[in-house]
Amino acid sequence: MRVPLYSIHVEEEGRRLVQEAIASGALRQGKTTETFEKEFCAVFGAPHSIAVSSGTAALHLACLALFEPGDEVLVPTFSFFATASAVALAGCVPVFCDIEPDHLGIDLSDAEKRVTPKTKGMIPVHLFGVPLDCDALHAFAAGHGLRVVHDACQSHGAEWKGGNLAALGACTCYSFYPTKNLFTGEGGMITTTDAALAERLGRLRNHGMSAAYNHEELGLNYRMTDLEASIGLGQLHVFPRQLKRRRENYARIMEGVGTLPGVRWQKVPSGGTPGPSLLTGVLAPGIDRQAFQGKLSSAGVDSGVYYPRCLHQQPLFARTQPGVSCPRAESICPSVVSLPTHHALSPEQIAHLAATVREALA
Ligand SMILES: Cc1ncc(COP(=O)(O)O)c(C=O)c1O
CATH class of the missing domain: 3.90.1150.10 (Aspartate Aminotransferase, domain 1)
Structure with a gap:
């Protein structure tokens, strides 16, 4: 008997929506992406969701929006490369911290020793679907004046004290890579309770554009297309x-x-x-x-x-x-x-x- 590590099955609804998007030429970020964001908010209990092209893009935009070049950001050394590369790509310094052997997440007593006056943030990683103690994380962050970006790229649906991780910290990042609990193909999402941050993230994913061809700041093309959003909507419903x-x-x-x-x-x-x-x-x-x-x-x-x-x-x-x-x-x-x-x-x-x-x- 075969027991595969993952199950990657695109739901019928997603297939139909992809076909419709192809037939109508809706190949870029459009109405379906907006619907996906809205429905993601409802399912994950976050007021704002910004769909992007990958989990890496989500983390990179979060770092660009929340930190300044040269800032130090605490990350666990036991994670996927993107947790740290996103920090470095934003011009910041990932400060590697040891992990706790029980939950395999960042060890706050080790992190404490690595805090300096330049430390401005922390990216706790909720690995394999297991949520970390978010009270402890946020108390630590408050004590050191740090902004928290939750890396929940592997933990769609994980909850802390009955609330989804999506509404915690400054923001939370998800990946929709095919092996994830919820997938679109390539794709990602940033959730936040902060309306101003959501607006800025929306701009940053689209060349820093605030209105047509009006560029407020440097941004990237990290948009999701309606093709991925179509697959995502089908997966979100199940x-x-x-x-x-x-x-x-x-x-x-x-x-x-x-x-x-x-x-x-x-x-x-x-x-x-x-x-x-x-x-x-x-x-x-x-x-x-x-x-x-x-x-x-x-x-x-x-x-x-x-x-x-x-x-x-x-x-x-x-x-x-x-x-x-x-x-x-x-x-x-x-x-x-x-x-x-x-x-x-x-x-x-x-x-x-x-x-x-x-x-x-x-
Ligand atoms: C913990 C963690 N962070 C970030 C990422 C990056 O996500 P993506 O592959 O969608 O860019 C992943 C994906 O594997 C991940 O597992």
Whole structure:
């Protein structure tokens, strides 16, 4: 039996809307993108949503809007490259922080030691659908006068104390890459409660234009097109149902493997509700990851490694910021492994997945 890591299925409604957009020539950012933004606001509980061309574009625009060149921005060293590259592309300095071994997010006690008078922001990353303790994050940020950009690129549907991450901090960024809980193909969204920031972000994504051919400031072409928005609308309409299934599947898989010795699963902080994208764990010392993945693979169970290397160890940052040390993240990268937990898993696939993991760790 095959258990794939992701389920990428474009809903019938999205296919129809794409066909209509092609037939009418609506190939740029237009009415469907506006509708997608409005409906995203309703589903995610945020007053303003700005659709963009990728999660990276969302993070980059957020940094351009909130920080000045030369500002330092705290980021976890255990994330996808874009969390840090967006900061650097905005002319700011990503300051790499170690992670907490339970939830695998930024460790605030380590971050505290890296704050300087130049530190102006923080990008906490909610990895694999698991929300971080947002009270702690915001208290830390308030204590240091930092603006918070939530990187929820992997965590559509994750909640903190019953509220979606979309309405927290200065803004929240999402990716709609095909492997995400909600996808458009390539695409992204920035949500915010701040109307003035929303307006500025809308300008920045379109060459800094405030009215036709009136350019207020430097911006980029980070627009979403109605083709992606069409796919996104179809996916958005099934998202609540899929999220419920993801949570149920995650809970069922954890019932089967949650207490196994040999692996420490990522924990959901108390007060958080996950929007699960992957079930991620850290293998105990002595368990060979490649051999573990090999056993899963021969039973048809897909797995992945996110991330094999810390950001401060990437060639670019090792060169530009030598000497950074984040020992906990460094020790986790060689033994981290992710398993499927998506909405399309059947009870049979879940049982097979759990039995295979149990056997592989026995
Ligand atoms: C944590 C995180 N941040 C940012 C991004 C960037 O999103 P995109 O690939 O849509 O540019 C991703 C995508 O994988 C991600 O996982």
